[in-house]
Amino acid sequence: MDNSNPKTPLDEIRIQSGKERLCSHFTQLVNSNPDKAIDYINDQNLSFTTLFLLKEQLKNPDILENLSPRNQIALETTGEILDKDGKITNIQHTIPKLIHLIKSTLIWILKTGSKDDGLDDNFDKLLDIVAIILIKVFNELDLLPLILDIIFKRYKEGRLIHDLVWAFYESRDPNCLFLIGKRLRSENMKEVELACDLLKFIPGIDIKYKTNKDYLYFNFINWFEENRSFLYFTGESFQQGCNPIPYAVSLEAKYLCETIPTNSQNIYGTLSSKEFGKIKDFNSLDDSSRDLLASFSCKMRRKNIHWWNSWINKSIEEQLRIARIRKGGI
Numbered sequence: 249m250d251n252s253n254p255k256t257p258l259d260e261i262r263i264q265s266g267k268e269r270l271c272s273h274f275t276q277l278v279n280s281n282p283d284k285a286i287d288y289i290n291d292q293n294l295s296f297t298t299l300f301l302l303k304e305q306l307k308n309p310d311i312l313e314n315l316s317p318r319n320q321i322a323l324e325t326t327g328e329i330l331d332k333d334g335k336i337t338n339i340q341h342t343i344p345k346l347i348h349l350i351k352s353t354l355i356w357i358l359k360t361g362s363k364d365d366g367l368d369d370n371f372d373k374l375l376d377i378v379a380i381i382l383i384k385v386f387n388e389l390d391l392l393p394l395i396l397d398i399i400f401k402r403y404k405e406g407r408l409i410h411d412l413v414w415a416f417y418e419s420r421d422p423n424c425l426f427l428i429g430k431r432l433r434s435e436n437m438k439e440v441e442l443a444c445d446l447l448k449f450i451p452g453i454d455i456k457y458k459t460n461k462d463y464l465y466f467n468f469i470n471w472f473e474e475n476r477s478f479l480y481f482t483g484e485s486f487q488q489g490c491n492p493i494p495y496a497v498s499l500e501a502k503y504l505c506e507t508i509p510t511n512s513q514n515i516y517g518t519l520s521s522k523e524f525g526k527i528k529d530f531n532s533l534d535d536s537s538r539d540l541l542a543s544f545s546c547k548m549r550r551k552n553i554h555w556w557n558s559w560i561n562k563s564i565e566e567q568l569r570i571a572r573i574r575k576g577g578i
Contacts, residue, residue, distance in 0.1 A: 295360040422479035502542040
C-alpha cells in the first residue's frame with residue numbers, strides 16, 4: 249500500500265494535523281484565495297482520503313464547478329455508494345471515453361485511499377465497493393495484491409474482511425490462491441492463521457499446523473502446482489457459510505489434462521465427440537476411482553506424453569487397472 253507520489257499541501261495538513269484542521273484550513277483558503285483552493289484540490293498527486301474528508305466543503309458551487317473531472321467522478325461515485333447502498337447502476341454501459349476516466353478514478357481511490365483504510369465505516373465501505381467494481385466490472389487483476397494487503401491488515405486489526413474476500417475471489421482467477429499461499433510462510437502468526445482459514449479447503453492446510461510453516465507451504469504448493477490448470481470458481485464465499493470452497497478441482501479436466509477456460513466451470517465447450525465419450529466412461533466410475541485416474545493421468549502426461557497418449561486411448565477398465573498397479577509411482 250505504498251504510494252511514492254509526493255505529498256500535496258492539503259495531504260500534509262491532513263497527515264500532520266488531522267481532519268478538523270484540514271477542513272478549517274481549506275474553508276479559510278476558499279474564502280481568502282479561491283483560485284489557490286481550486287489548484288490545491290485539483291493537484292494530480294492529491295490522495296483520495298483528503299478529497300473524501302473535504303467532501304462537505306466541496307459542495308460550495310464555486311468550487312464544485314471547477315473540480316477536475318477525476319475529482320467530480322470520485323465525489324459522484326462516493327455519493328452513489330454511500331447514498332444508494334453501493335448500487336452503481338449501468339456503469340459498464342457508460343460511453344467508452346467516460347468509462348476509461350471512471351476506471352482510472354476508481355483505481356486512484358483504491359490505491360491512495362488504501363493507506364487510510366479504517367478511517368471510518370463509510371470510508372471502508374467505499375473502498376470495499378470500489379474494489380468489487382474494479383474486479384468484477386473492469387477485471388483489474390493487477391490490484392489483487394493490494395486488495396489482499398488490505399484484507400490481511402484488517403484481519404490483524406480485528407476488523408471485518410468478508411466483503412473484500414468476496415471481491416478478491418470474484419477475480420475468478422485461480423492464481424489468486426498463490427498470493428494467499430505465500431502468506432503461509434509469513435513471520436506474522438496472524439497472517440499464517442488467516443491464510444490457513446482462507447485455504448482450509450485444500451488438503452493438508454489446517455490451522456493446527458500453523459507453527460510448521462514449511463509443512464503448510466509444501467502442502468499448498470504441491471496441490472496448487474498439480475491442480476492449477478483444472479481449478480474453477482464455485483462462487484462460494486464467507487457470506488454464505490463459514491467453510492466456503494471458492495475453488496474446486498474439475499476431475500474431468502484433470503483426467504483429460506485440459507485447462508479450464510477462463511470464467512467457466514467445465515471443459516465441455518472444448519471437447520471432441522471422442523473426448524465426450526471418455527468423460528462419459530470416466531463419470532461412470534465411483535469417486536475414489538475418478539480421483540485415482542485423474543491424478544494418475546495428470547502425473548503421467550507431465551512425465552511422458554507418449555505413454556499418456558497410449559494410456560488415455562485404452563478402455564476405462566484398462567486405464568484403471570494400470571493406474572492401480574502403478575499407484576506407488578509412475
